[in-house]
Amino acid sequence: MSTMTQTAAAHAAAAKGVARRRERWASGRTYISAAIIVIWCLLPFYWMVVTAFRDVGYTFDPTPFFTHVTWDNFATAFSSEMGNHLDRALLNSLFISGVTTVVALLFGVFAAYALARLNFRGKFLVLGVVLGASMFPGVAIVTPLFQLFTNINWTGTYQALIIPNISFVLPLTVYTLTSFFREMPWELEEAARIDGCTAGQAFRKVILPLAAPAVFTTAILAFIAAWNEYLIASILSSDATQTVTVAIASFAGSQPHQEPYTAVMAAGTVVTIPLVVLVLIFQRKIVAGLTAGAVK
Incomplete structure (x- = not known):
């Protein structure tokens, strides 16, 4: 045994x-x-x-490490030698992307809540239109937008760049937030209504705080989409409203037929920094378990 x-x-x-x-x-x-x-x-x-960070003379050096390090490329990227003003383009992109994100969230939060919580005729048709608009190719409306904004003298203005960006970012915002609101338990809102809150108070005091992670995530996605937009900006922007994507694409070397690769890479590094900082700032809010804490 x-x-x-x-x-x-x-x-x-x-x-x-x-x-x-x-x-x-x-x-x-x-x-x-x-x-x-x-x-x-x-x-x-x-x-x-x-x-x-590499010296111009070693642009095509295959060494995958920091060799021949110099800061001159960043100075060149912000100098007038490139044929544009990267500092002003950065401010333009921050303003356009910021306004686009705020407006898209203001409308997107209420639209997503209505699509997720309310029952009305044509609800699924509206959601289908929103999803279809998010996949609509931007190149198809470049010419109509150019003709429209030319007729009303909006070419080269900020509104000519913000309004098309909103039309592309808003469907993404609505669709993303609708999926989140659908998963949110109804009991939380009903408990607030039983405690004496109106529909607006329940939305403001209960739903929005719980939706903060989804709102921050959607805001980051909307900001990145507006920040990276190039097609519309390349057609409708002017020297005063030029965005960073257009500015970098139009870099010109100090000599004819010379492509300033190191300056372009330096500008690309500078342009990437705001996105990285944005994600790092809101990282905790994105991953916070606010819903679980509310259920407790």
Whole structure:
């Protein structure tokens, strides 16, 4: 009997060892896969930063490290040699993207709440139109927009860039927030109504605080979409309203037929910084478990 018990215990221990090895191997594969994906995604940005700090004479140096480091490329990117004003373009992009994000959230939050919470005729048709608008190609409306804004003398103005951006960002905002509001438990709002809150007070005091992670996430997506927009800005902007995407694309070298690769990479590094800072600032709010805390 003891021999059988020892054999069973040995088999159980062996099975546990195999299970642990399989678990470690599965965990290792997960980490390796994640590392490969991260390296694949970050490698172009790393090469951009390396080239941004590299001396012009070593632009095509294949060494994947910081060699021949210089800060002159950043000074060149902001100088008048490039044929534009990157500092003003940065301010233009911040203003246009900020206004676009705020307006899209103001309308998107209420529209998403109505689509998720209220029952009315044509609800799914509206949601389908919103989804279709988010996938509509921008190149199809460039010419009509140019003709329209030319007729009303809006070409080269801020509103000519903000309004088209809102039309592209708003469907994304509505669709993203609608999915979140649908998953939010009705009991929270009903409890607020029982406690004496009106519909508006329940929305303002209960729904919006709980929706903060989704709102911040949507705001970041909307800001990035507006910040990276190039097609509309390249047609409707002027020297005074030029965005960073157009400014970098129109960089000109100090010599004819010379492409300022290092200056372009330096400008690209500068343009990427606000997006990285934005994500880092709102990182905690995005991952915060506000809904779980409210349920408790």
